[in-house]
Amino acid sequence: MNVAAFTAVVFAVSALAGFLGALTGLGGGVVVTPVLTILLGVDLHYAMGASLVSVIATSSGAAAAYVKEGFSNIRVGMFLEIATTLGAVAGAHLTAVIPASALAVAFGVVLLYSAWQSVRARAGGARRASDPLAERLSLNSSYPAIAGVVHYRVSYVKAGFSMMFGAGLLSGLLGIGSGALKVVAMDQMMGIPFKVSTTTSNFMIGVTAAAGAGIYLSRGYIDPGLAMPVMLGVLAGSLLGARELAGTRTRALRLVFAVVVGALAIEMLYSGVSGKF
Amino acid sequence: MTDERFDSMIASLLRTGVALSAGLAFAGGLWFLEVSGRGIAHYGRFTADVRGLGALARLPGPQALIFAGLLVLIATPVARVVFSLVAFALQRDRVYIVCTTLVLAVLLYSIGTALW
Numbered sequence: 001m002n003v004a005a006f007t008a009v010v011f012a013v014s015a016l017a018g019f020l021g022a023l024t025g026l027g028g029g030v031v032v033t034p035v036l037t038i039l040l041g042v043d044l045h046y047a048m049g050a051s052l053v054s055v056i057a058t059s060s061g062a063a064a065a066y067v068k069e070g071f072s073n074i075r076v077g078m079f080l081e082i083a084t085t086l087g088a089v090a091g092a093h094l095t096a097v098i099p100a101s102a103l104a105v106a107f108g109v110v111l112l113y114s115a116w117q118s119v120r121a122r123a124g125g126a127r128r129a130s131d132p133l134a135e136r137l138s139l140n141s142s143y144p145a146i147a148g149v150v151h152y153r154v155s156y157v158k159a160g161f162s163m164m165f166g167a168g169l170l171s172g173l174l175g176i177g178s179g180a181l182k183v184v185a186m187d188q189m190m191g192i193p194f195k196v197s198t199t200t201s202n203f204m205i206g207v208t209a210a211a212g213a214g215i216y217l218s219r220g221y222i223d224p225g226l227a228m229p230v231m232l233g234v235l236a237g238s239l240l241g242a243r244e245l246a247g248t249r250t251r252a253l254r255l256v257f258a259v260v261v262g263a264l265a266i267e268m269l270y271s272g273v274s275g276k277f
Numbered sequence: 278m279t280d281e282r283f284d285s286m287i288a289s290l291l292r293t294g295v296a297l298s299a300g301l302a303f304a305g306g307l308w309f310l311e312v313s314g315r316g317i318a319h320y321g322r323f324t325a326d327v328r329g330l331g332a333l334a335r336l337p338g339p340q341a342l343i344f345a346g347l348l349v350l351i352a353t354p355v356a357r358v359v360f361s362l363v364a365f366a367l368q369r370d371r372v373y374i375v376c377t378t379l380v381l382a383v384l385l386y387s388i389g390t391a392l393w
Contacts, residue, residue: 004314007306043323053347057295060353064291067284074284078361078376085383092387137372206291206354207380213351214387220325224336224343225313228306231350235299 087168
């Protein structure tokens with residue numbers, strides 16, 4: 001395939017991934033890498049580099065909107081970013097020593113988890129007593145709602161922090177945003193309201209991904225010719241998706257997307273185990 | 278500085294960074310397709326040709342322009358953290374001055390690895 005045709009195809013699939021990722025809340029980055037590697041034969045490291053860059057674009061683009069609405073908790077985000085950035089640096093360094101086939105298997109497992117996470121009924125995190133550490137770090141806050149300002153307390157700060165290291169590790173290891181895991185840590189573990197968790201997670205993804213990106217740059221994973229259509233495609237798709245989101249019922253779409261992600265996961269696992277990478 | 282004012286400045290910083298980066302990558306992308314569009318795409322084997330920040334000087338014009346856009350994109354969250362550090366310093370919030378400095382140190386370390 002010549003470069004022009006290849007670029008057009010990559011742009012189109014990235015835009016679709018970004019659009020569906022924004023509509024379903026799964027994020028576009030997580031499906032870009034399997035599509036590039038399995039369907040278009042791109043090397044796994046180039047795909048991870050392009051995906052990580054696109055993750056920064058969508059996170060920063062979306063965070064701009066959320067920060068203004070007053071949902072994201074900047075203190076929670078900044079505190080937990082210590083863990084996610086350290087994790088991302090560790091993960092990005094590990095890509096140099098872990099064989100591509102093992103990375104593909106890890107990717108498959110994360111994809112399966114994301115697919116499952118996106119379709120299961122969400123049980124809100126139980127409200128717990130505030131953690132003294134949360135008070136010392138002024139993590140307790142409030143957000144605007146229709147019925148007025150809602151105050152919330154943050155619990156299990158240390159456990160959440162540790163889990164965020166894991167989320168950062170996966171982000172650097174696989175070139176993804178790992179938003180799903182960040183949301184689980186905040187919403188399920190730390191008892192932060194879902195809306196605040198998702199927007200704060202989005203806000204953190206860009207910084208986490210940037211921490212992995214420096215090391216990806218030093219290893220040569222970020223190729224301009226490939227990263228360009230992926231980044232522009234995912235960005236355009238996710239901006240469109242976010243605009244659609246307000247009026248659509250996403251349950252059916254979410255299911256379809258989860259099936260696609262599940263299929264990609266199995267293909268990724270199979271390719272990894274059979275040593276195709 | 279109030280938190281609301283601070284939030285709204287962060288929002289415009291992020292939006293500007295993404296728009297500038299996308300603009301550079303788009304312009305570089307059109308140029309790249311015009312120059313190399315008929316060549317054969319070869320991303321199947323990893324070669325690590327574009328390695329480190331020095332690649333900006335070594336790459337041909339179109340790819341260098343795209344690369345500059347990607348660097349702006351990577352710099353956007355870093356700028357956001359620097360901005361937060363200034364805001365926390367103005368609020369004399371010691372705990373968050375420490376947290377933000379730690380995050381910034383990790384980011385600068387990561388980008389530092391790409392210098393060589």
